[in-house]
Amino acid sequence: MRIEKLKKYINRTISGVIAVLLCLILFPDISSTAEETKKILTYSNYAIEYNVVNAWGNSENIEIKLTNTGSETIYTKHQLKTIQKIKQKL
Numbered sequence: 001m002r003i004e005k006l007k008k009y010i011n012r013t014i015s016g017v018i019a020v021l022l023c024l025i026l027f028p029d030i031s032s033t034a035e036e037t038k039k040i041l042t043y044s045n046y047a048i049e050y051n052v053v054n055a056w057g058n059s060e061n062i063e064i065k066l067t068n069t070g071s072e073t074i075y076t077k078h079q080l081k082t083i084q085k086i087k088q089k090l
Contacts, residue, residue: 045070 037052049065068074075083 035089042069046074 034084039050041048041050046069047069049063049067051063052060052066053063054061066074
């Protein structure tokens with residue numbers, strides 16, 4: 001009876017070790033880095049702030065901030081197309 005309990009204990013221990021090893025092999029290090037990388041690019045009428053918030057493997061979560069430093073409005077492509085259509089109708 002005692003030998004059977006010992007065998008079960010050894011089998012469970014070996015199974016647990018194998019499970020842990022398989023997890024380590026199948027799920028490589030996908031830890032994220034909390035290190036923030038901030039770059040600010042300044043041009044004549046605008047500035048772009050590029051900030052890496054989180055990175056892991058070949059992926060990143062980023063924040064991009066566009067700041068108008070000039071006196072003129074910055075239009076999107078859609079806004080420019082709309083303005084052109086309105087001007088054509090006039």
